Amino acid sequence: MGDEDWEAEIIKPHMSSYVPVFEKERYSSGANGDTFNRTPASSSEMDDGPSRRDHFMRSGFASGKSLGNRDAGESSKRENTSTMGGFGVGKSFGNRGFSNNKFEEGDSSGFWRRYQDGNDSEASGSSRRGGRGGFRGRRGGFGLGSSNSEYEQDEGMQRAGGLFGSRRPTLSGAGNGDTYQSRSGSGSGRGGYKGLNEEVITGSGKNSWKSEAEGGESGDTQGPKVTYIPPPPPEDEDSIFAHYQTGINFDKYDTILVEVSGHDAPPAILTFEEANLCQTLNNNIAKAGYTKLTPVQKYSIPIILAGRDLMACAQTGSGKTAAFLLPILAHMMRDGITASRFKDLQEPECIIVAPTRELINQIYLEARKFSFGTCVRAVVIYGGTQLGHSIRQIVQGCNILCATPGRLMDIIGKEKIGLRQVKYLVLDEADRMLDMGFGPEMRKLISCPGMPSKEQRQTLMFSATFPEEIQKLAGEFLKSDYLFVAVGQVGGACRDVQQTILQVGQYSKREKLVEILRNIGDERTMVFVETKKKADFIATFLCQEKISTTSIHGDREQREREQALGDFRCGKCPVLVATSVAARGLDIENVQHVINFDLPSTIDEYVHRIGRTGRCGNTGRAISFFDPESDNHLAQPLVKVLSDAQQDVPAWLEEIAFSTYVPGFSGSARGNVFASVDTRKGKNTLNTAGFSSSQAPNPVDDESWD
């Protein structure tokens, strides 16, 4: 993992009024009349909350895939789904018409070269670790002031103290003359930059469970003050229950094979009625537009209602959030939870953690929706916002605490949250929460004083991917008799996403991107790139090409991240350039395309990224640029993912996959499989030699998550 996690919220100075270059352009260029079209429905959606829109399936996007020999019978769902052989199960691998771009290595405009140069220099260890010199540097001079009120103190200030001690003054970042200059650069703010393999520094000794915030509290008043207070969530019922339509393939979910392993699994339910939920919950489910359970809900809800620990793996966009929220809420209602009152120390019954701020906020909104009209109060806290605001939300009452790990540990360290009453601990994107980045923090969480032991609490883990080695780590958190639910192939891509892999050399990528985006028109598209800097660069470039674009990545202020997401959601900016910070969990209506401008370094990440489209039975399209200079290691797992999802596999990709094939390869520091079954069953037979995110740091992932 790269400089993920804590960095953005710890030492990023507040910068409220900045308008990124590309947005300025958009607003001031007056070019909106031509290719800068805005989606007409968008502004009203923004003003009035998301509207229920017809999900029109564009003709070119019909996947046209046959589900082949999937058995639709309920009875067969408990059979082992081990149908993943070597390459090309049930597929032929002809090259079916994908364009095969040739490299145009010579295509490097001055613009691009300058970027490349900048990129190179940042990649060098010293500049990376030294606080992001180079062209960054707009953030000098930010608030070193201290706060009087404990509630006013921002997390960055507290956490950036002694324990993150390598803060440096503003480095060289004068630069800024370039049009592509990153607004997110961080002269002083990014001192103490956590380099690629640096661990998050945490406390030690007897207070090691406490947050690093404590170090800062003890006197270091250096650092920026995060003052951002996110807007309150909508109060009106229509907005709370706003949802998008399920797609034409929703019913096909029923044909996906499901495997439950572990002892004494309760039987699946087929309808919401069978779950026997209370009337208020049923009303909320109806208002949310849910009429039918998805497979992961059919199996997980009874398991959770039975009090069992669960590790559940189901494809992206298939309703995992409701699969844990509904039974937890049902239990809380059954147990007669009383409205939590204003108290200085709150003791939530449920803690939900997720790796990114936007995702945890989304989960919170779902919790709020399903708990509507009950006395259960959900609260969300995440980094990049004013710590005092988080505390104020909590002290008003908190039954379900949705949190990113960094903010959670800070709040626990401040003794605003007690853990004694925790009955449910949910790790969403659990493989991510347990890997090298967040794993240590999660371990700290479960060993915090007061946290009930795993025997005393119910622990639930959900993800679309679950590498073997992470499953093994999960045992530390789960009771030994936990159940494992696998919907379809663990780690497999959603079949409603039509996947296309194009061979594109790095110097041809921009041109190809523009060509594709021009063909796409106004349809909502997420463009994934590998680094924060590149996200800024590509977003700027697209705006110069008069394609209305915004960006989200870990160097942007939280306010800007939320604004970007809002602009994308409502269609104001139909193109969102993103780093891996947006790869997981985000459920955005009507995302019709995902473009991997850069392929990620792991196949799991690929599966999550393309899962931003094709959600909830809707169809979507993913186009990935495969650069043989850098992506060959992905050829093999890509072939596997494509063939398992019954997608066309380009012949050239197959060739690369075979030429790089390592027989019997079953592991390395990078992990070994992308798709496995319940590891308790012993060595799985489904290995490919793919790479999973697993434990290994991603060598180029410089994203901030938490």
Ligand SMILES: Nc1ncnc2c1ncn2[C@@H]1O[C@H](COP(=O)(O)OP(=O)(O)OP(=O)(O)O)[C@@H](O)[C@H]1O
């Ligand atoms: N039973 C259902 N009926 C209709 N819509 C549903 C149902 N369950 C979930 N949804 C909707 O499907 C969408 C995707 O759900 P959700 O975000 O929970 O997926 P997920 O499996 O967690 O995806 P990811 O792996 O990307 O995190 C959401 O908009 C959600 O409201």
